[in-house]
Amino acid sequence: MSVDTPRRIVLLRHAKADWPQVSDHDRPLADRGRTDAPVAGRRLAASGIPFDLALCSSSARTRETWKLAVQELPHRPRTVYDERLYEASLGELIALLNETPDDVANLLLIGHNPGMHALADALAGQAESDVLARMNRGGFPTSAFAVVTFSGSWKSVEHGVGKLVDFWAPHD
Template sequence: MARTLVIIRHAKAEHVEGRDDHGRALAGQGRRDAPVIGRWLSSQDVSVQVAVVSSARRTQETYRLLAAELPGAPDPVVTDDVYYASAGDLLEIVRALPPEATSAAIVGHNPGIGMLANALDDGASAVEGTERMRAGFPTSSVAVFSVDGDWATIDPGGARLVGYTVARG
């Protein structure tokens, strides 16, 4: 059974001197970009059954704004495990997704989230923008993968990139 995995880097966050990183909110640009992510996913007929979101304020705001544009978007599973997670940590989160879910989204931070997208990519995709994904995974990046088999058995190189964009509003 093919599954869909959506990997999202949070939208642009504010930089306020003295504010802790975890509490940073979205900047104006980020508040405009986040809904574009949801509209793009909807235009691609991508649905999400499970959403795992970093506990950082900017990722939660990104998900809330994109979910408002994505029909049927679930309430997020908010966890500290995605904050500062490496690609390996994030891969373990993917492997632990509910086996009955056929689609899931992970909303997190670089470098881990971009490294995960690149690690999962089987390299066989001709999706426009793939080189941009490989070059840095900027804020508001969204990579959609098709995964054959169970979440628990996914390995690096085990997913086919079927969509990619950097959502800008």
């Protein structure tokens, strides 16, 4: 696969989590989260993006979100659970993207805010129609996802490299 291949990064925020007396890392999904995660999965399937790789935070709520969402996809991509996605800063998220192998054309990140919103905003040097305004107007709610396209090697991912082409939230 050429480094000039068009690539897509889909940033999915975990579904709504509950607040039981457990560590933040171990928080499970709330009832609404268990309802919204499959809806997000169906919307991802409708996008037609054939994911090559899914990188998922190691937290309970992101793993549960992915377990429910992936069942709606036509094929399950290779999935890697990475503890670095939990509480990752913008710089750490970009560094993680830079490690992606160049045979990956379509990458899905399942993570947390404020990182998912910050990353979508930072990568979007351009945006289609009102997509950026819609994303920034409502924040980046649980179960929402953004789609950013770019061309080049994953090692070249940096601020402004991409185009924000889609943003979806379940209660928009």
